Amino acid sequence: xxxxxxxxxxxxxxxxxxxxxxxxxxxxxxxxxxxxxxxxxxxxxxxxxxxxxxxxxxxxxxxxxxxxxxxxxxxxxxxxxxxxxxxxxxxxxxxxxxxxxxxxxxxxxxxxxxxxxxxxxxxxxxxxxxxxxxxxxxxxxxxxxxxxxxxxxxxxxxxxxxxxxxxxxxxxxxx
Amino acid sequence: xxxxxxxxxxxxxxxxxxxxxxxxxxxxxxxxxxxxxxxxxxxxxxxxxxxxxxxxxxxxxxxxxxxxxxxxxxxxxxxxxxxxxxxxxxxxxxxxxxxxxxxxxxxxxxxxxxxxxxxxxxxxxxxxxxxxxxxxxxxxxxxxxxxxxxxxxxxxxxxxxxxxxxxxxxxxxxx
Numbered sequence: 001x002x003x004x005x006x007x008x009x010x011x012x013x014x015x016x017x018x019x020x021x022x023x024x025x026x027x028x029x030x031x032x033x034x035x036x037x038x039x040x041x042x043x044x045x046x047x048x049x050x051x052x053x054x055x056x057x058x059x060x061x062x063x064x065x066x067x068x069x070x071x072x073x074x075x076x077x078x079x080x081x082x083x084x085x086x087x088x089x090x091x092x093x094x095x096x097x098x099x100x101x102x103x104x105x106x107x108x109x110x111x112x113x114x115x116x117x118x119x120x121x122x123x124x125x126x127x128x129x130x131x132x133x134x135x136x137x138x139x140x141x142x143x144x145x146x147x148x149x150x151x152x153x154x155x156x157x158x159x160x161x162x163x164x165x166x167x168x169x170x171x172x173x174x175x
Numbered sequence: 176x177x178x179x180x181x182x183x184x185x186x187x188x189x190x191x192x193x194x195x196x197x198x199x200x201x202x203x204x205x206x207x208x209x210x211x212x213x214x215x216x217x218x219x220x221x222x223x224x225x226x227x228x229x230x231x232x233x234x235x236x237x238x239x240x241x242x243x244x245x246x247x248x249x250x251x252x253x254x255x256x257x258x259x260x261x262x263x264x265x266x267x268x269x270x271x272x273x274x275x276x277x278x279x280x281x282x283x284x285x286x287x288x289x290x291x292x293x294x295x296x297x298x299x300x301x302x303x304x305x306x307x308x309x310x311x312x313x314x315x316x317x318x319x320x321x322x323x324x325x326x327x328x329x330x331x332x333x334x335x336x337x338x339x340x341x342x343x344x345x346x347x348x349x350x
Binding site: 012013035036038039040041042044045048064066067070071073074075077078080081082083084085086088101102103 | 187188210211213214215216217219220223239241242245246248249250252253255256257258260261263276277278
């Protein structure tokens with residue numbers, strides 16, 4: 001367990017208790033507000049370092065997912081020197097009108113960066129977008145794994161998941 | 176003129192020539208693709224340093240605007256130790272359902288970070304959101320000022336604009 005990061009995430013106040021509807025539509029008695037931990041520069045810097053150290057050999061780019069994991073990918077990029085792309089949920093409708101922003105070549109290996117994985121719907125959507133564009137995705141990292149089936153869904157799609165912290169470590173009990 | 180940054184932006188290939196429709200709907204013969212310069216870690220790092228040095232006294236937070244300037248605010252935040260918020264264009268419809276993500280208090284002074292200013296519609300929208308929430312905004316920075324009236328519109332709203340680079344410097348002529 002990464003005790004330093006667990007404590008840091010808790011101290012930012014990112015873990016909230018109450019009645020929440022998650023992006024998946026699921027109800028939950030706790031919510032990990034990624035924007036609270038990732039807008040804290042000390043915490044964001046530590047996360048960026050952690051992610052930079054996990055970048056697998058052969059990776060050519062990181063990928064941040066609109067919008068929550070963009071700060072994570074940006075800081076990990078600067079920390080590692082590894083360029084990144086931004087994966088949109090939908091095109092803008094003007095300008096270059098792309099689903100993947102940044103510079104990339106077909107066939108490149110991309111390491112996906114995600115903030116919180118619950119059902120992994122967001123990550124899976126981005127991975128499909130990247131793969132449909134001809135990019136190779138077989139590994140990803142998330143800051144928090146809520147341990148609610150997302151990892152398994154990703155593994156079924158051939159994506160190995162690294163998590164910096166699990167919800168049970170954050171909460172001190174299995175949710 | 177910041178020759179180092181001008182050259183760096185050009186070398187990333189972010190300045191494209193052709194027929195473009197900008198987010199404002201205006202037609203243009205050139206397009207500065209922010210995602211190309213800000214997903215380049217060396218360039219992003221230099222921009223983060225530049226922004227960190229411009230943070231006015233009394234600032235309590237930076238603000239990144241969905242989604243283009245989020246990487247800039249994130250890296251400037253880590254470089255400066257100044258926390259940031261993310262200003263959305265619209266609420267998510269689930270979870271905490273906010274227009275301003277992150278931690279903030281009414282009355283705090285916020286330094287807005289923007290990627291490219293043309294008409295400043297994006298920046299003005301974010302500034303209105305921040306001000307309506309009770310935050311104080313009177314200064315901002317952008318990486319590129321396209322010199323097409325955006326600065327003036329912002330100044331009319333009492334916002335002092337710092338730009339790292341002007342389009343005329345990037346292009347070598349006044350567009």
